[in-house]
Amino acid sequence: MKILIADDELRLRKVVALHLKKAGFAVLEAGNGRQALEIAKEQKPDVIVLDIMMPEMDGLEACAAIKADAELSGTPIILLTAMAEAGDIEKGNAAGAEYYLTKPFSPRELIDKINSNFKS
Incomplete structure (x- = not known):
């Protein structure tokens, strides 16, 4: 399973990528939303994790x-962000995200969410 993670915080992105790789996932990385969109179009990941x-x-x-x-509309998206207000979550849902996780978070929680909801 191929997962794209997009976060402008390099250290956090690397930590999440490491945990996902240890869990057996192939990981793609982007430093901003534009890169994430380009990589998604080229690589067709199975799940996308986006910071807001x-x-x-x-x-x-x-x-x-x-x-x-x-071509990408069916790709599940998890928003992983520090923005935790109810209005932020509503905006995430309106944009089409399947899940909304707030920082700080447990990498295990992210992996469990992916395994239980998107792994075939």
């Missing part, structure tokens, strides 16, 4: 663009 607050294109914009793309 990123430069160039934020995670909500990237999520909406992915869901609007005919």
